[in-house]
Amino acid sequence: xxxxxxxxxxxxxxxxxxxxxxxxxxxxxxxxxFVLPDWFRENLGWIIKQAHDxxxxxxYAVWHxxxxxxxxxxxxxxxxxxxxxxxxxxxxxxxxxxPNKVVGDLIGNDMVLHTIKSEQLTxxxxxxxxxxxxxxxxxxxxxxxxxxxxxxxxxxSVGFKMKYKQLDKRGKQILGYFKE
Numbered sequence: 482x483x484x485x486x487x488x489x490x491x492x493x494x495x496x497x498x499x500x501x502x503x504x505x506x507x508x509x510x511x512x513x514x515f516v517l518p519d520w521f522r523e524n525l526g527w528i529i530k531q532a533h534d535x536x537x538x539x540x541y542a543v544w545h546x547x548x549x550x551x552x553x554x555x556x557x558x559x560x561x562x563x564x565x566x567x568x569x570x571x572x573x574x575x576x577x578x579x580p581n582k583v584v585g586d587l588i589g590n591d592m593v594l595h596t597i598k599s600e601q602l603t604x605x606x607x608x609x610x611x612x613x614x615x616x617x618x619x620x621x622x623x624x625x626x627x628x629x630x631x632x633x634x635x636x637x638s639v640g641f642k643m644k645y646k647q648l649d650k651r652g653k654q655i656l657g658y659f660k661e
Contacts, residue, residue, distance in 0.1 A: 491632075493546045493550060494543075496546060496628065496629075497542060497543040497544060497545060497546060497547075498543060499628040500542045500543075500545065500621065500624050500625045500628045501539055501542035501543045501624075502628075503624035503625070503627045503628045504539070504542045504620055504624035505539070506624075507525070507529075507620050507623060507624055508529060508535055508538060508620065510525050510529070512525065515623070515627055516636045516641075517623060518649045518652065518653070520652070520653055520656060521619075521623065521652060524656060524660070527660070528616050528619065528620065528656070529616075529620070531612050531613065531615075531616040531659065532613060532616040532617040532619075533583065533587075533613050533614075533617045537581075537583060537584060537617070538617055538620065540579070540581065540584045541584050541587040541588060541591075542621050544570070544574050544579075544584070544588060545570060545587075545588050545591045545621070545625075546563075546566060546570055547570045547573045547574050547577075547578060547588070548566050548567075548568075548569030548570030548571070548572065548573045548574075549566045549570065551569050551573060552565050552566050566592075567588065567589055567590070567591045567592045568589055570588045570589070570591065571585045571586070574588050586614065587614060587617055587618065587621075590618060591618070591621075593605075593618060594619060594622045594647070594648060594651045594652070595622060595644065595647060595648070597651060599650065599651075602651055602654055602655070603654070606658045612659050615655045616655070616659075619648075619651075619652050619655060622648050622652075623648060626641070626644055626645060626648060629644075
């Protein structure tokens with residue numbers, strides 16, 4: 482993890498630590514400097530109570546990309562990609578780091594909120610997707626978005642705004658499902 486670079490001089494491990502630090506701020510309800518939807522800020526205390534404990538969130542945030550060095554490819558333009566990294570990260574975490582199934586499942590679902598469509602999330606929630614998992618993934622997804630902001634070109638960049646919009650939609654959907 483130290484020798485695989487996610488972005489310029491930021492290793493995969495450094496990225497995990499950066500995400501954990503952002504998650505810690507959100508977990509402590511310290512949102513200054515974060516670009517967050519109003520619904521998230523207004524419900525953050527409730528969201529935290531629904532999520533896993535801090536020890537679980539911390540472990541998940543730090544180790545969520547542990548599999549990236551095992552699935553890294555570089556395309557013809559020199560851009561790196563990590564296909565299937567969430568599932569590989571789950572596998573590596575459980576086999577080589579810690580046999581904690583809860584954290585392993587969170588790692589395996591790390592990309593869900595970043596990529597899932599509305600109807601897919603509806604199906605996932607209807608089929609028993611755990612509330613604690615959903616809200617933990619949501620907290621860490623916003624933490625990761627902010628930890629990665631520089632890589633996207635800042636919070637005003639198109640990349641940041643696209644990822645923010647996806648999290649805003651899926652987060653509202655999760656909140657509506659569990660809070661009603």
